[in-house]
Amino acid sequence: xxxxxxxxxxxPLLARELxxxxxxxxxxxxxxxxxxxxxxxxxxxxxxxxxPAEQTGVWDSSSRLDLGIYAPAVGGGGTAGLPPSxxxxxxxxxxxxxxxxxxxxxxxxxxPASGCDGIGAELARLPERTALLVMADGSARRSRxxxxxxxxxxxxxxxxxxQAIRSGDMAALSKTDQVLARELMATGWPSxxxxxxxxxxxxPPCEVLYTGDPFGVAYLVAVxxxxxx
Amino acid sequence: xxxPRPPGELRLGRHSFAPHQLLVMxxxxxxxxxxxxxxxxxxxxxxxxxVHEVVAEGADIIDIGGVPAAPGAEVDAGEExxxxxxxxxxxxxxxxxxxISSDTWRHEVGREVCAAGADLLxxxxxxxxxxxxxxxxxxxxxxxCAHVGHQRPRTRPFRVSYPDVLADVLDQTLAQARRAVxxxxxxxxxxxxxxxxxxxxxWHSLEITRRLDEMTATGWPVLVSLSNKDFVGETxxxxxxxRVTGTLAATAISAWHGxxxxxxxxxxQTRQVLNMVSAIRGDIPPARTVRGLA
Numbered sequence: 001x002x003x004x005x006x007x008x009x010x011x012p013l014l015a016r017e018l019x020x021x022x023x024x025x026x027x028x029x030x031x032x033x034x035x036x037x038x039x040x041x042x043x044x045x046x047x048x049x050x051x052p053a054e055q056t057g058v059w060d061s062s063s064r065l066d067l068g069i070y071a072p073a074v075g076g077g078g079t080a081g082l083p084p085s086x087x088x089x090x091x092x093x094x095x096x097x098x099x100x101x102x103x104x105x106x107x108x109x110x111x112p113a114s115g116c117d118g119i120g121a122e123l124a125r126l127p128e129r130t131a132l133l134v135m136a137d138g139s140a141r142r143s144r145x146x147x148x149x150x151x152x153x154x155x156x157x158x159x160x161x162x163q164a165i166r167s168g169d170m171a172a173l174s175k176t177d178q179v180l181a182r183e184l185m186a187t188g189w190p191s192x193x194x195x196x197x198x199x200x201x202x203x204p205p206c207e208v209l210y211t212g213d214p215f216g217v218a219y220l221v222a223v224x225x226x227x228x229x
Numbered sequence: 230x231x232x233p234r235p236p237g238e239l240r241l242g243r244h245s246f247a248p249h250q251l252l253v254m255x256x257x258x259x260x261x262x263x264x265x266x267x268x269x270x271x272x273x274x275x276x277x278x279x280v281h282e283v284v285a286e287g288a289d290i291i292d293i294g295g296v297p298a299a300p301g302a303e304v305d306a307g308e309e310x311x312x313x314x315x316x317x318x319x320x321x322x323x324x325x326x327x328x329i330s331s332d333t334w335r336h337e338v339g340r341e342v343c344a345a346g347a348d349l350l351x352x353x354x355x356x357x358x359x360x361x362x363x364x365x366x367x368x369x370x371x372x373x374c375a376h377v378g379h380q381r382p383r384t385r386p387f388r389v390s391y392p393d394v395l396a397d398v399l400d401q402t403l404a405q406a407r408r409a410v411x412x413x414x415x416x417x418x419x420x421x422x423x424x425x426x427x428x429x430x431x432w433h434s435l436e437i438t439r440r441l442d443e444m445t446a447t448g449w450p451v452l453v454s455l456s457n458k459d460f461v462g463e464t465x466x467x468x469x470x471x472r473v474t475g476t477l478a479a480t481a482i483s484a485w486h487g488x489x490x491x492x493x494x495x496x497x498q499t500r501q502v503l504n505m506v507s508a509i510r511g512d513i514p515p516a517r518t519v520r521g522l523a
Binding site for chain 2: 011012018020021022066068069070071072073074080084140146147148149185
């Protein structure tokens with residue numbers, strides 16, 4: 001039974017250790033932590049982290065992010081090969097002081113909608129009170145200086161995703177265009193699919209805690225409270 | 230990984246350079262939109278003026294580019310040739326002896342600039358076009374083998390990560406060097422480049438600078454392109470026009486670690502730093518010593 005879902009982006013700079021002397025985006029970190037705390041308030045027995053990765057798969061629940069893959073001088077000691085989106089989700093749970101059960105679910109970048117549906121359906125079927133921490137980013141082509149440079153279509157695309165989430169419209173979210181997402185470097189697509197399927201048939205109220213694209217990548221932090229069964 | 234080779238002579242054009250000779254490669258971009266002082270040498274007259282200036286300041290190599298590294302307006306091979314090949318010929322005519330480098334990843338461009346007199350193909354995009362090495366072999370030109378991770382030309386790094394960035398740098402650059410030798414490029418004309426900022430975040434670029442001695446230990450001549458780049462800007466939190474000091478600090482460390490070619494905007498300052506480090510290393514004598522000696 002799903003109690004709630006939190007959406008957080010997964011930029012490496014979410015890890016304070018990676019931004020050097022400047023906190024860079026403390027408000028984004030705060031919003032992500034607030035979203036995780038909102039999950040905790042629903043008294044979940046398990047928090048499932050869903051994040052995009054090269055391959056679909058479940059990771060050991062004791063895994064930790066290896067910061068060394070981004071900053072050799074800083075990191076070391078994490079779990080080799082752990083998809084960064086999951087590692088950043090784990091970091092948020094740790095920072096929020098969550099000690100309960102975790103499930104680390106990677107959704108492959110190339111996973112078709114049917115595969116993502118399967119993952120979402122499985123999460124929805126879990127007998128425990130389950131909260132979802134869904135790691136997902138919008139387009140990385142939001143500005144001239146963006147990682148993927150500007151693609152004019154990105155604003156409309158991200159607005160569509162945001163609108164679907166704000167209105168709790170899981171059917172609309174599930175229709176997000178996979179090909180366009182790839183062209184716009186919106187890496188969150190598999191996560192959105194999993195979320196849309198996991199909450200299918202509900203229209204959860206939504207609170208948006210952060211939205212912005214300060215470095216040309218669309219970040220959205222939101223909490224969706226699933227209606228009581 | 231390849232066996233280390235003894236650091237040997239580096240051949241560029243008709244010149245041969247010993248390992249302790251540190252070379253300054255001056256950037257002259259025939260582009261309207263490069264990141265540092267955009268468009269300053271877009272005009273051909275201004276570009277030739279710049280060549281005169283950097284030669285006077287002590288540049289050993291002129292690196293002529295026609296396409297910015299950042300994403301932007303499409304520059305196809307034909308346009309790149311129009312921007313650079315004629316200019317290479319003009320520089321060659323003005324300076325028969327200077328080493329001319331072409332900053333290109335395309336073999337079609339490589340062919341034209343070599344025909345116009347270029348001695349070195351500076352492939353910043355890590356062997357994206359495998360035929361470039363064949364062109365270097367055909368013309369007896371030198372080739373730079375750079376590390377770009379998984380980046381395609383003119384793309385920015387997006388959340389790149391490495392279990393060990395320097396291991397990846399060595400794997401990629403040495404593999405390219407082997408392929409170049411197999412394609413017939415003279416081994417004495419092959420240079421490797423860790424390519425700061427390319428396919429790397431700032432932490433990665435700092436790491437390859439810190440561990441550059443592991444790269445020079447391979448024996449292949451190492452080129453570093455540090456000049457005013459984002460890793461300097463992010464480290465010191467300064468915009469492009471305030472990065473010279475940080476660039477020169479990284480230059481000094483690279484020289485201490487044994488890099489041999491420095492691709493730069495500031496020729497005179499770089500030459501001074503290299504001479505200072507060479508003197509500290511004991512590779513060259515100081516210019517003039519009187520203090521306490523009179």
